[in-house]
Amino acid sequence: MISALAALVTSQADAGNGLTVVGISNYPNNPGFPxxxxxxxxxxxxxxxxxxxxxxxxxxxxxxxxxxxxxxxAFADWAFLDxxxxxxxxxxxxxxxxxxAGAISFYSGHGGxxxxxxxxxxxxxxxxxxxxxxxxxxxxxLTWFSSECYYQQPTFPAVDGVxxxxxxxxxxxxxxxxxxxxxxxxxxxxxxxxxHGTKPxxxxxxxxxxxxxxxxxxxxxxVWGDEAVVADRGQDFADEYAINPxxxxxxxxxxxxxxxxEQQDGSPCSNVANDYSVGGGRGINGCGCNLVxxxxxxxxxxxxxxxxxxxxxxNDTLNSGGKSxxxxxxxxxxxxxxxxxxx
Amino acid sequence: xxxxxxxxxxxxxxxxRPGSLASDGHDGSPPRVERGDGDSAEDRQDDDCxxxxxGFSMPQKRSNFHLGSVQSVEQRAGFERTIGxxxxxxxxxxxxxxxxxxxxxxSILALGPFATSGTANNEAVKTYFIGRGLPVNQVARVAVxxxxxxxxxxxxxxxxxxxxxxxxxxxxxxxxxxxxSKATAKLKAGGEIAxxxxxxxxxxxxxxxxxxxxxxxLSDPHRRETYLASLPTQxxxxxxxxxxxxxHDQPFVVFAAYDxxxxxxxxxxxxxxxxxxxxxxxxxxxPMTGHLIPTCATPRSCGTRATKP
Numbered sequence: 241m242i243s244a245l246a247a248l249v250t251s252q253a254d255a256g257n258g259l260t261v262v263g264i265s266n267y268p269n270n271p272g273f274p275x276x277x278x279x280x281x282x283x284x285x286x287x288x289x290x291x292x293x294x295x296x297x298x299x300x301x302x303x304x305x306x307x308x309x310x311x312x313x314a315f316a317d318w319a320f321l322d323x324x325x326x327x328x329x330x331x332x333x334x335x336x337x338x339x340x341a342g343a344i345s346f347y348s349g350h351g352g353x354x355x356x357x358x359x360x361x362x363x364x365x366x367x368x369x370x371x372x373x374x375x376x377x378x379x380x381x382l383t384w385f386s387s388e389c390y391y392q393q394p395t396f397p398a399v400d401g402v403x404x405x406x407x408x409x410x411x412x413x414x415x416x417x418x419x420x421x422x423x424x425x426x427x428x429x430x431x432x433x434x435x436h437g438t439k440p441x442x443x444x445x446x447x448x449x450x451x452x453x454x455x456x457x458x459x460x461x462x463v464w465g466d467e468a469v470v471a472d473r474g475q476d477f478a479d480e481y482a483i484n485p486x487x488x489x490x491x492x493x494x495x496x497x498x499x500x501x502e503q504q505d506g507s508p509c510s511n512v513a514n515d516y517s518v519g520g521g522r523g524i525n526g527c528g529c530n531l532v533x534x535x536x537x538x539x540x541x542x543x544x545x546x547x548x549x550x551x552x553x554x555n556d557t558l559n560s561g562g563k564s565x566x567x568x569x570x571x572x573x574x575x576x577x578x579x580x581x582x583x
Numbered sequence: 584x585x586x587x588x589x590x591x592x593x594x595x596x597x598x599x600r601p602g603s604l605a606s607d608g609h610d611g612s613p614p615r616v617e618r619g620d621g622d623s624a625e626d627r628q629d630d631d632c633x634x635x636x637x638g639f640s641m642p643q644k645r646s647n648f649h650l651g652s653v654q655s656v657e658q659r660a661g662f663e664r665t666i667g668x669x670x671x672x673x674x675x676x677x678x679x680x681x682x683x684x685x686x687x688x689x690s691i692l693a694l695g696p697f698a699t700s701g702t703a704n705n706e707a708v709k710t711y712f713i714g715r716g717l718p719v720n721q722v723a724r725v726a727v728x729x730x731x732x733x734x735x736x737x738x739x740x741x742x743x744x745x746x747x748x749x750x751x752x753x754x755x756x757x758x759x760x761x762x763x764s765k766a767t768a769k770l771k772a773g774g775e776i777a778x779x780x781x782x783x784x785x786x787x788x789x790x791x792x793x794x795x796x797x798x799x800x801l802s803d804p805h806r807r808e809t810y811l812a813s814l815p816t817q818x819x820x821x822x823x824x825x826x827x828x829x830x831h832d833q834p835f836v837v838f839a840a841y842d843x844x845x846x847x848x849x850x851x852x853x854x855x856x857x858x859x860x861x862x863x864x865x866x867x868x869x870p871m872t873g874h875l876i877p878t879c880a881t882p883r884s885c886g887t888r889a890t891k892p
Contacts, residue, residue, distance in 0.1 A: 274846055281864055292660050292831075435847075441740050448737075469847040471863040472829065479831075480684045483664060483673035488687035494730065498749040498769060499682070499780055502726050503762035504826065507844045514822060516753075519726060525847060529731075539734050549687040568733040569746070575701035576729045577745040 256425070257554045258298040258342040260334055261287050262315045264349035266304050267400045270410055273350045276469040280304070282433060283348040286474030292482035293550075298341065300334065304400065315349075315399045318407040322420035328407035332419075336426035343554045344429045344489075348474060351434030351460075351467070352411050353396035359389035363583045367391065379441045383464045383527045384518055384579040385511050390439050395446040395459075397434055414450045422453025425556045429489055431458040433474065433523075435467045440582040443533050444566055451535050453559040455545045458493035458532040461570060463581045465526015468506035473523050476500055485550045490532040492550075494571040497522045497530045502573075509574045519574030529572035529581070535563040542567035636756050638785030639717040639766070640679035643672045647711065648683035648776045649691050661831065672779075680782035680830025691777050696747045697770035701727035708750035708768045717766055717783065723755035730769075747771055749778060759794045759839070760824040761786075763861075782830035786837040790825045793839035797854050798823045801841070813856040816845040826851055832862045 263283030267273040280303045287301060302315040318329020322336070332338070335345050355373045359366075367378035367389030374391035381390045394415035399406065412419075421430055430450075437459025438446045447457050460467045476499040480492035500506075500522040508520035509527035520526065534545035542565045548558065572581065643650075643665045650667030657664050658676070665672045669689035674681045685692055698704045705725035713719050728749050735741030749769035754761040769778035801807045801823070811819040821843035828836040838859060840851035851859050 276847055278848055278864060285863060292662075444735075444737065466847060468844075468849070470849070471861070475829070475863060479682060482660075483662060483682055484671035484684040484686065486671070486686045487684045488692075491687070491692075492684075495684075495749075495769070495778055498728055498751070498767050498778060499765070501762045501765070502751065502753060503760055503822075503824070504842075504849060506849070513820060516726065517724070519728070522728065525844065539736075543734065547687045547692070552687070564737050566733075566735050566737065566741075568735070568741070569730065570732075571728055571730045571749075573728055575727050575748070576731050577699065577743075577748075578701060580743060581731075 256337065256339075256341040256343050256428075256556065258300075258337050258344075259287070259290065260300050260302070260337060260342065260345040260427075262302045262335075262345070262347045262349065262399075264304050264315060264399050267350065267398075267410075269400050270350075270398065273352065273398055273400075276350065278469045278471040279348040279350075279433075281471040282469070282474045283346060284474075285472060286346050286348075286478045289475045289478035289482050292479075293485055297343075302334070315347075316405055316407070317397075317399050317410050317412045320397060320412045320414055321418040322423060324423075325418045325420050327418040332421075332426075335430075336421055336423065338424035338426040340425040340556055342427045344431070345427050346431045346433075346474065347397060348433040348469075350398040351396055351432070351436045352398040353394060353413075354436040355391075355393050357389045357391060360387045361389045361583075362387065379439065380583045381440055381463055382579070382581055382583055383509060384574070386464045386527075388464070390442070392442060392445055395436065395438060397432060415446045417449055419450035420452045421450050421457070422455075422559060425559070426453065428455045428553050428556075428559070429458070430454060430456075431477070431493055433460060433467070433469075435460070436462060437467075438531060438533075439463070443531065443568055447533050448535055448563055448566060451533075451560060451563060455548060455553055455558065455560060456490050456493075456532050456534050458490065458530065460523065460528060461531045462524060462526060462528035463572075464509070465507070465524060465528065467528065468521070468523050468525045470500065470505040470523050472500060472505065481550045487549060488547050489550055489553050490534070490546045490548070490569060493532055494530045494569055497571045497573060506573075518579075519572075522573045524573050527572070527574055527581075529570040529576070531568065531570040534560070534567045535565065536560045537562040537564050539565040539567070541565070635785040635787055636791065637718050637721075638679075639712075639715075639781065639783040640674075641681050641715060641779070641781040643674065643681070643683075645715055646672060646681075646683060646776070646779060647774070648672055648779045649685065649689065649771075650683075651689070670777075675831040677833060678782070678784065678830055678835065680784070681780065682830065683776070683779040685777045689777070691771045691775045694771040694773070694775065696745050697772055697774055698748065699745065701729065701748050701750075704748035704770055705750045707770060707774065709752060711768060712752055712766045712781075717752065721754050721756055721761075721783075723753045723760075726751045726753055747777065754783065756825065757791050757794075759791060760822060761827070762824060763827045763829070765830075780830070784827060784835065784837075786825070786827060786835075790827075790837045790839050793854065794823050794825055797839055797841055800854060810841075810856055814841075814843065814852055815858070816843045816850060818843060818845060820844075821852075826861055828862050836862060
């Protein structure tokens with residue numbers, strides 16, 4: 241019944257079910273970024289678990305190693321950005337999949353550009369001095385043992401600047417309006433397993449600015465520390481689809497944190513080595529969250545994107561109509577109700 | 584080198600039939616990298632097959648996961664899936680690992696949290712799994728994660744709302760972390776379970792013996808210094824742990840390792856300082872059952888190059 245329904249959905253002209261998967265493990269031309277061997281297995285784990293779901297999905301995979309039926313070279317930075325918005329390069333066909341063909345794009349690689357303020361705080365009102373490269377507004381970012389003023393700054397997926405093929409040196413600002421995901425019946429969901437995907441209360445600026453019709457964006461929100469580049473987040477994410485295509489795509493992404501290992505998938509949410517007593521791990525080296533964001537013209541419409549299942553999310557007629565309201569769900573690797581991540 | 588080690592891990596030993604978890608058909612293969620440590624192959628086989636560390640599995644009928652009314656049961660791709668009106672409970676038949684996931688429109692997702700304290704959630708989840716037979720002496724503690732939501736107008740900051748806690752039992756055997764094992768449940772109001780995963784396999788005690796050997800080596804200052812100096816990592820701090828494969832990886836792999844968090848990557852090293860990998864950590868051949876998306880007219884327009892310079 242489920243597969244019959246899914247087949248019906250995918251046969252409609254207004255539905256695309258294509259997948260783009262990008263895994264970048266090697267950064268020979270960007271000395272600031274060490275190689276991250278688990279990025280490719282993470283992307284491949286997403287794809288291989290996805291196919292346990294037994295439905296046909298057009299696909300394209302980009303890894304920086306050779307492989308059968310795989311575009312083996314590094315992914316171009318400009319492929320995240322829309323030339324119609326003034327971006328350099330040759331267009332975002334691969335990432336955004338315009339024309340109604342695409343449903344989901346998944347990136348596993350470095351994220352960059354995090355500018356630390358080194359300012360402690362008790363509340364956001366203490367954070368009034370943005371360091372170079374950042375601007376107001378600010379947020380007082382908290383854990384149970386730390387505080388830091390964080391100032392508005394872009395989100396940067398960081399592919400490698402291989403062989404002069406990139407337009408932006410491999411570091412892509414997706415928060416400045418050049419990313420335009422969902423335009424022209426493009427993708428409906430994008431997931432970025434990367435460092436510093438967003439920070440508390442910066443999500444509207446950092447991720448919302450890339451939304452133009454896309455239903456959901458998911459990424460990693462380190463609050464203290466960094467993302468752990470683990471091999472199984474993608475697999476855990478897609479496992480939920482594989483066993484239940486009627487589950488929520490947004491929940492599947494944030495719930496992958498619950499399915500990851502605390503101690504094998506990262507380091508503690510603590511300033512004491514190997515002390516996981518308050519939390520940590522699960523894809524984070526430190527304290528952090530898996531986060532999804534949706535936008536639309538009303539609060540109800542934004543929330544409705546959170547309950548789109550893996551068939552419904554393919555439907556172009558459900559594309560976001562605007563960015564008046566945002567819905568944000570996060571699963572954090574500690575008790576963020578007892579110890580809130582901002583003040 | 585990597586592929587050689589992985590092949591050795593996958594192929595060494597024969598499948599054992601652990602007596603402690605007969606119900607789920609789990610085959611506790613005794614995979615390990617051959618190092619010529621003095622045991623004959625027969626000794627090793629005997630050792631591997633005698634005395635497994637007990638595991639735990641959760642049959643669907645014993646689970647409190649909120650399925651709603653059962654619609655059907657099907658087997659596909661190695662899974663048995665019990666499909667309910669509100670979710671699916673799946674068991675990977677060859678390992679006994681299970682994962683249960685709610686439907687997007689399950690009524691329980693709209694419920695509030697079971698508790699407003701992570702500690703209370705932890706206690707309830709621990710009681711639940713112990714009550715189902717999970718070995719209490721393998722539970723070191725319970726870890727919590729929290730699900731927080733915001734609804735906010737553009738350029739305004741929303742107020743956080745606690746949606747749920749999920750709690751996970753942390754496995755330790757004879758003092759060694761077995762952190763790849765999972766017994767996790769997300770609770771909603773009334774104790775309804777919205778998400779559940781159990782992957783708590785039995786495994787050969789040989790892994791514990793190997794862990795003790797690593798620990799013993801590290802307790803000798805001279806050998807420790809030599810060993811740590813040989814590791815190709817930026818940091819040398821680590822822990823001795825038992826690592827095993829995922830709930831639907833085949834064949835089952837378990838090994839003892841000195842685990843180091845090296846930058847953003849967790850790395851595993853055996854008694855001899857050789858790096859070893861779990862199946863999930865090795866690049867794999869991706870099944871390509873679909874077709875390429877026809878939006879890329881040329882490789883260049885796809886953001887790729889066709890040939891390596």
